[in-house]
Amino acid sequence: MTQLLEVSGVSVTFDGFRAINNLSFSIGPAELRAIIGPNGAGKTTFMDIVTGKTRPDEGRVLWGAKLQSLLSMSEAQIARAGVGRKFQRPTVFEDQTVADNLMMALKAARGPLAVLFWSPKSADHARVAELAEEVGLGDSLSRKSGELSHGQKQWLEIGMLLAQEPQLLLVDEPAAGMTLAEREHTTRLLVDLAKTRAVVVVEHDMEFVRRLNCKVTVLHEGAVLAEGTLDHVTRNPQVIDVYLGRSER
Structure with a gap:
């Protein structure tokens, strides 16, 4: 099976601390993957490497059917290549409406002149409405983003990422701070999105x-400790020791 993202032998050290240690794993083109692990396991550093924020000391990060090296690209080039990242805290333009936020995020030419003379067309408005419906904000297009609940802001930011037409979404702790109903909606949204693109969820x-x-990947000390279904990895004695706690035996 062709992989969308292949991380191979990646290591990175910060001030003598090895945050990522010979990390190797891959993500398929339409796959939902959860990454779990204790604090300091390397989850955030992994996302930083894939998005170009951190450069590893060694290893390869290959992308797409042509196996391009993400390590040779800038953060902006990686984003344009199809990697989207959602941080834990939502970052939306709170004084702007939901529609305005989505419109600003649409994939379009971004040069100075293109931005200066760009105006939305009917297809752009239709796409904004489609994105809002997809993330569950179809009835909120005219609302200011600052009026949205925490969960709704998370969905809006996911919609803004989808506007860039990513092939891979990296989502950091999407359930944090959500109500039960919002968590259920977020679950359905991520599962649906993974039918047409890769979605990697970092979650506690x-x-x-x-x-x-x-499928779940467990990281520990910057390397893959276990991989498989949640039931499989939570029965792993090493995972119980380092992450779940001995009391769960």
């Missing part, structure tokens, strides 16, 4: 991961 909430019903 085991119940949320269970609801995703996907």
Whole structure:
């Protein structure tokens, strides 16, 4: 099976601390994957490397059917190549409407002149409405983003990422701070998105991961400790020792 993202032998050290240690794993082109692990396991550093924020000391990060090296690209080039990242705290333009936020995020020419003379066409408005409907904000297009609940802001930011037409979405702790209803909606949204693109979810909430019903990768000390279904990895004695706690035996 062709992989969308292949991380091979990647290591990175910060001030003598090895944050990523010979990390190797791959993500398929339409796959939902959860990444779990204790604090300091390397989850954030992994996302930083894939998005170009951090350069590893060694290893390869290959992308797409042509196996391009992401390590030779800038952060902006990686984003344009199809890698989108959602941080834990939503970052939306709160004084702008939901529609305006989505419109600003649409994939379009971004040069100085192109931006200066660009005006939305009917197809752009239709795409904005489609994105809002996809993330569950179809009835909120005219609302200011600052009026949205925490969960709704998370969905809006996911919609803004989708406007860039990514092939891979990296999503950091999407369930944090959400109500039960918002968590259920977010679960359905991520599962649906993974039918047409790769979605990688970094999460601590085991119940949320269970609801995703996907392959799980456990990181520890910057390397893959275990991989498989949630039931499989949570029965692994090493995972219990380093992450779940001996009391769960």
